Amino acid sequence: MKAVIIGNSAASLAAAEAFRRYDRASELTLLAAEAGPAYSRVLLPYYLRGSLPRERLFIRGDADYRCLDARTAFGRAVTRVDDRRRTLTLADGEELAWDRLLVASGTRPVLPRVRDLEGPGIHTLWTLQDADRLLPELLPGRRAVFIGSGFVSLQAAWAACVRGLRVTVLEALPRVLPKVLDQTASALLEARMRGHGADVRCAVGIERVERPAGRTPLRVVLSCEDPNVDADLVVVGAGVRPNLSFLEGTAVRVEAGGIPVDERMRTGVLGIYAAGDAALGPSVFGEAHAAHALWPTAVEQGRVAGANMAGHERVYAGSLNMNVAEMYGLTVASMGRFLENGDPAEEAVVEHDPRTGRYVKLLFRGGVPLGGVVLGTPEDLAVLAALRPRIRAGRKARLVPAEPFGGLHRTLALKASRR
């Protein structure tokens, strides 16, 4: 049997490793458009900030691929998949046969439709190549504009702050990190960023980019009353699209956000699986096709896909979104559902210390934890971590609201004594 994996990151590696756990005999090939051994995208902001040397970004070496007994073809993009003949074609014309195919090709950044948002000085931050291009531009005193306020953007903005640039963050929505934080936490983080000298503007539209003096500096012209922003560089982090053009002409269903898959990561076309950022899989909250483009989800989906490709039936319990990063000296994290939706059975337990900026919120419904938000210290993560298995299982886990976080074990013991 021939197994081919398109991709060389979290989902692909987890899949290859799971596949080999059950099948040492079949041929296994890993393909990726990007060159070189696998590196970790999650770590790129750390590299920009100077807290991690470049060589530490690489998470697998030649020995690891040898250990997997995998053939690798990195730096060679897949251009076409034929699901009837069960072959695929690489950019250099080589044709490969497959019996099981995993599509874990990830996503790429898209630029918002803004006039003249292209050319010198405009960056994205997605690949190692992007980071390598951006790093030498992060010089003290320069003006950097970050468009979009997702996790990567904000961490990159922090890196620029640390390196002494003058930073502006432009967000189209009314608050920063809208997918990761609740309203209060966003406001607290914005205040923190401003305290570090960053110019944070939310609910702004961008009209166009001008180059009054030729190449650079750039002028970002806003469509609202805010004054326009002059910049030496612009970093765009305003969304991604899956890399799936090679599936055109196949029977694989491709939606805007990716490939819908079932709980075994099957696409519906026999022999073709999908995992990672390019897949839309089941979530713990019962959604059939959720877009949780996150490292842990990719690892979990990869493991499920790899096992199933090797003929070992394994069912995914669903993804649970979780995020963590450090920004401006704050540990910022969230997990699961943390926004109230007006259901009277919902109850938010909040601890907020305005003096230190610490904010911890846990959301419950009928005593079952749904998720939470943390803005604080690394120690505050323990409460979210302890709740994770209970969120997954939908198990009751009530806190005594008067002493919500009086120690991790109170959280674990919960209200059992009152039951």
Next chain:
Amino acid sequence: MRIVTMDPEICVACRNCEYACAFKQAGTFERRDSNIRVSFYPQERVCIPGTCVHCEEPWCLEVCPAAAIGRNPETGAVEIDPDRCAGCKMCMLACPYGAIRFDAKARVARKCDLCGGDPQCVKFCISGALQFVEAEEAFAFRRTSLDAKLTDLLGLAKGGRR
């Protein structure tokens, strides 16, 4: 492999394990340098030692985006390589037992490495609450059963029934 088991019913919160760990791991007697934590709740009269149980399928190891967590082939311990760790804290969010701490000075995550097969916390435990036993023999010691035990203990302390 052998793991450290913890019995909160026997623990007396002397904190010897914490000091022994800190001394071995960091050469200090600072509790914050210890990879084992004793949570003490005087009101409930409960003390709970907590350290890594080196899970069969460690999720911290799986999700580490820096490939910094691995299993020591000799001791079986799940270990963090501080040179590879980027300090992203994903493992801390992954570990439901709170067994991973953050070293604010070195900006890396730290956890129990079984002291290379000779855990100092067990050596200096005065009550016998910590034991270093074969993982197979420790089957009775499951985190779920520990959770249940904690629930019982706290319930009892609050005047509940067992």
